[in-house]
Amino acid sequence: MIKIFHFTSNLSGGGAETQLLLLAKSLTNVYQNFVVYNTVNDSFPFNDFPNIKFISNSEFLMLKNSLNFNNLIFHIWIPDVFTHLSPLFFFKFRKITILGVRNKYRLNSIKRIYQFLCYFFFSNIVSNTPSSIHNYFYRLAFGKYFLFIPNAIKYNSLLHNDLNFKKFELLFVGRFEMHKGVLDLLNSFTKLNDASVNLKLVGTGSLFKSIKNKFNKCSNLEIVGYLDDPIDYFYHSECLILPSYYEGMPNVAFEALSQNCILILSDIPQNRLWFTVDSVIYFKPGDYLDLLRALKLFLSLSLEQKRYMLSKSKSVIKKLTIENYSNQYIRLYKNIYEKSI
Template identity: 25%
Template structure:
């Protein structure tokens, strides 16, 4: 393609990343991707003021349109999706629309009436215990709709999900993982605490498995410092459960950290990062911990094992706190081995999960839709997703 020689910047509408600066996984992934492509494309990102303090305007080369929250809080997400869709349909000036999140599947057929659309499968929220039965059924229906009435191009951050659903849709599913922006010039903040066992996530909910980590630490009689970072308000009952389990531990709960530099400071000062999640799409937090070269212990779910192998992290049996306790003892008792394994994870990260490289995959997708105006079906081979840059 001759896209680099174009003398104009195509306009890409982005729906589903509700707020910048990013502090959640999907928003951070989108923000990182756009960081490398903003000189090539004019991005217009639709936000809601429940997720950002910014006003409508252009920031760091990316245009943000910020909507006020809906007066009925439970319907704010629907309001946000519908208002963003109506804006795009009325505006008519976009070249491509990029829809993040499966729960927005219902707007894709509407957007395709006027535009070529890219959609991303980033997680399967129907498996999170925090949602009611009715909401989980909604997520299941949205996932069915996502593949049954698909966008022109489908991507997934999870190779297992791509393989599972490839036979259920006429589109080719491109596996493009999340990544890391390697900024060697970034200032490292200094914090006092060091050598603690750390867990961090945007939301502290049962599916993240924090209770398993605490149970494991209690079993080995751990007396060192423990830090848990994340918003506990999403599941108050679970927060009480964690308080009860951790009574004998030297623990501190820290609210969600939105400042990326401060979060990285906590990661860099950790002696061990534990990631005991039951379900993931592909975790940005896991990648960020690896970028800090902190030793990792992860649940052995397929989404984690697609990222690193047994030489690059320590895996434990998902849901098994006894096995996790053994792995924690192994890491804490053999620091040289832990540091060696962490360095291997970092080297893998730089080779295969660098946003500077991954962003090019989205550039190719956008230009293909702009130039051919054709969907990417399962029999097509113009774009090979993540495998293409590995081979190249």
Template identity: 25%
Template sequence: MVDGKIFICLPDFSGGGAEKVMMTLIKAFAVEHEITCVVLNENGPFIEKLPSVCHLKNLNCFSAKQALIPMIRLFRVEKPEIIFSTLGYFNFVLMLALWLSGHRPRRVVLREANSPASTIDSLAAKWIGKVGYRFLYNQANHVVCNAQYVSSQLVDFGVKSERIVVIPNPVDVREIHRLANKKMIFPKFNNPSLPLFVSVGRLSTQKGMDRLIDWFSLMEIGANLIILGDGPERLDLEKKISNHGLNDRVKIMNFQKNPFPYMKRADAVLLGSLWEGLPNVALEALALGKTVIASRECKSLQQMKDTKDVPDLTIPATDKAFVEELDNIARIRSERGTPRLAKLCSSLPSGFDVQKVSSKYGSILFGD
């Protein structure tokens, strides 16, 4: 047990991959440590995953910028011994607040969940991101990222390589299999016997759902597509579906706390992302033994495929090749006549095991 206070910080409890990873780690750490979870606000479905033994400090802010002063006060009063935080823009504000507070914890660990280049591109004042990585990140004891290509970008933006640790995302295969067997209501298709593809993610520019619909529309073999998620692009995506004449074969459902029954039924899980860190959806699909077809921009998945034996993961090199792979999967499914159910054994490499990953995080957070 750590003598001092342990703060695990994240913007909120929204249903993104970074938040899911942090909640998984909090659950693992709370078994042996007294954890305080610090959030800007309590928005999001993952608040249900917060263990009851954990303390919760809600800063009641709608943005990281707004939270600067409350964070300074919090650090001065509470004086945490260990701080663990995630997401680039949030990490910038947290590190600035920590410096201004005058408090110096025994250990600060930052987690970089996404591509640093994409974080900088998302900022109106890009110099803030460049300064944040070069100066604020180097004040942390460790910076954890989930893929080697993210590590390389961090170094390019000035983070010292000796501070960087690559640890993959934790995946609880047993829990995923348990949840995948739950009964869910599926959308109604005109022909439900067609091959089924599923894509899970926020309906935003990053996830590339628009081009996924475009690729799907170019298929020669008929198939159905379920998109699970909420976000600002929903109306535009629905319009695109209608323009392609796909209303009977493409359905958008709201964010699902449990997407795994849908993924289990899929002939393949699709990712059309324009950029990614290490996408949890792909890892979870592999944990279900599903075929994953990911866009070439998912560089961490390409690195995983290059270094590990992952036969169920396909990353087409071009848009045309992506469409051809969709047709190939649909053709195999049509010839077989029955959907491919989840395997008894996961095809996910063992390095993503939740206990192994939690242990690695625990070593850098709580070790001597």
């Protein structure tokens, strides 16, 4: 049986790790799956994946010399892996190595420049966004070996467009970082100055402590913190706000949409790729006053208008199933394996 080694950095991280685990779990009847990681939270549910073998970077380094490279594929999900494992090792086996690019990275640090240069080493590049959305320099690095595979949604989509069961109005799920626009959202929400409207913030990050200290007395704002699975908040919230300045594939928007959340999104190419102007509410990224306008517009919508927006926006998620997702990767793995023989 072919062995797939999936490499990531933080096993309890973000969207890339979620997609990695969805794929590896769905492929256990087809391939033998190993997940190689650098760090992991103590609460990580290893028991949920009995057919996947998890090994640390140090364990992989001890194991690598005994591997049979005739039946292997290396799948590096994010270039952060090269911060901990040398790209030169994988370069020797570049025909069986897949390198994933998950975001619209900017060349704004030594780390990003280093990771960017690593792309020139490899001939199998995969992304969850089309090459046209990545900047020119990354398209140059990808060359002609780029493959676009959209992410899968980990939740089953509700079959109805009912909103009567919703308890909360507004929801943010994501990292508390500047580029995620969470401060813009808080500025807009406080300017809204409507005690009858509540906002839930789910996530953590470098801004978490300062936000909690500044807004802990706001009675209609709940800072929930990190959750392994926020599906209950998606299910009970009417609207998800995604104010990011840039994204890869907006996974959290699709997950919220599957649970009948209306979407308020920053007007960036990664969101425009999926959603039309009549299916979501757009606002200018980084403009808290325009976000305030979007919040007021949402609050003014009738139930029929909300149902119409749901019906339009949910049409896009029908193809983002785990089955379609795994089948695309099975074809890719098969193609790489056959070419390497």
